[in-house]
Amino acid sequence: MAVTLADVARLAGVSPATVSRVINDSAKKVNEDLRERVLAAVAQLHYVPNAHAQHVARPRYAAVGVIVHDVSDPYFAEITRGLQRQAADHGRLLVICNSYREPERELAYVALLRAQQVHALILAGSGYHDDAFTDRLNAELSAYQHSGGRVAVIGRHRLVGSAVLPANEAGAYALGLRILGQGHRRVGVIAGPRTLTTTTDRLTGFRRAFAEAGVEPRVMHADFTRDGGVEATAALLDADPAPTVIVALNDSMAVGALATLRECGVRVPDDISVTGFDDMPIARDVTPALTTVRLPLVEMGERAMALALGEDQGPRTEPAEATIVWRLSCAPPASRV
Template sequence: MATLADVARRAGVSPATASRIINGSPKPVTEALRARVLAAVEELQYVPNAHAQQLARNHRSAVGVIVHDVSDPYFSEITRGLQRVATEHGRLVIICNTYRDPEKELEYVELLRANQAAAIILAGSGYHDEEFTRTLDAKLRVYQATGGHVAVIGRHEHSGHAVIPANEAGGQLIGAELFRLGHTRIGVVAGPRHLTTTSDRLNGLRRAARQHGRKLSARQIVYADFDRSGGASATATLLDTQPDVTAIVALNDSMAIGALAVLRERGIDVPGRISVTGFDDMPIARDVTPALTTVRLPLADMGARAMTLALQPPEPLNTPHIEHVDAELIRRESTAPPPPDPR
């Protein structure tokens, strides 16, 4: 691997001069030398060692993003927004997948700190786990104390900047819509119990119920993984234990798609016999049949805003900024009034 010294030697200049030319330092350098150095760079296919540069310059350049899983469309949309902004700022982004393991989340914060990340973005739901939350927060504070910026998406328990989607309001929108259509027996296909996203969305639903003089009982809610197969298994359970539901609220679109798959298998008409709703409005929500009624969250935009917050925090510095983002109900074909009561 060619080093700067090699280039300098070949061009017959000092490493200092070579460095100045290669990095376009403000210090003026004769044209002749510049040409010689550039030629040497070309001949040796020299690329500066980024680690050595980072060490010598002592200023951070990369940014880290911690997500549950980039292959989940929810996160890949967010990531797309993040990346766009990071690239505009000339930042390299390091993506870390926790696969929903809180332990890994902690590890990755250390790893990013070790790698001198300029900022850490935490995307995805928090966990209902006091101890974990405290530990994570402590680590983040240490990171911030040494000049790191942190922004979180979709959780609120940390000291950094935050972009908070209206999960609760979204849940309420869904609930209101279903009650308005006349549904009374609703089943909920929920994500993991310990995720704050799950409980926030559920709370919105509960509030809508209360406003319509009803309430959600525990029997109506089935918890499972926040993905297609979780949605499928929870729906199967629900159909077996609460066979008379007329609407199934899935707490994200992936689960809703799992629900649709099970309903299709069992030959249950959607929305004729059972209405189904999702949450997030991922791109595919339009393409399943029937197209999903869901709540839109501007995911890519949320990612972009979080990155912006992390990269150029608004005044006053060191005061966490919280940006709320609205949810919007998207009516499509998977919802309709309930069928006339067979009883």
């Protein structure tokens, strides 16, 4: 039969309440002699505390709720690695929820995680261009904060709490200048959904760079996925004239672009160059290796968790710098070689 808290109390010669205070690290401290007796009894009986009972006795202690758009997306998988690494260092359990870029689902998860009394909430996906939704989400998060919860976000949001802000616009601007420096003037951009702030920020950076050279890119919007990249690239190939470079706003879309160009017999970078964004692990393994903008994704997850678990109660904002990683998928257009 399972060993109970009462069994531990009998062996230690203390009350069950004393055992509970020791096991749950209660604010009402137990003197060291009694504490040692309880811990010795726990070890002798191989007692395993009831997780549900611990949660009731010690709310907001163990779990941190994380909402991502899709943990199977390499972008969020890398961020989650950082979140888990930092959570493990703090002895925290991570509860991961996929919103699949559905605002109402995200709102429902916030309410659910609040009801579970998690210690902190981290929203790791892009913000939305939806003022009504943002106001509703802020109301939930503000109430959660007022009850003692902590909030951190990754990306540009108009939300309460601390934030890790990736340099999406600055990274896109810098890559745009490098592309122009190679002589590209017919530029196709495959962008994510218009509703996401990440799409806006990256597209703004590229457009700013191209505008300085008098270049107007052709933009195709699709899902931030490989299939979205396939769809948008096919549309760009039907355009007249075809671009000399395809700029994808994330690496998953860029992989879809490479696949489509290969199937159509278009050589990369001889006929059309391709660039991505984020520097997923696969970016160096595709053929040709992908030129992209690197964001410190694992570090972004670690920093968001540190903000959520840190001692500083006030909201803080930390930048995450972007760097260009130049690989073989981008070269001067054929007319300039």
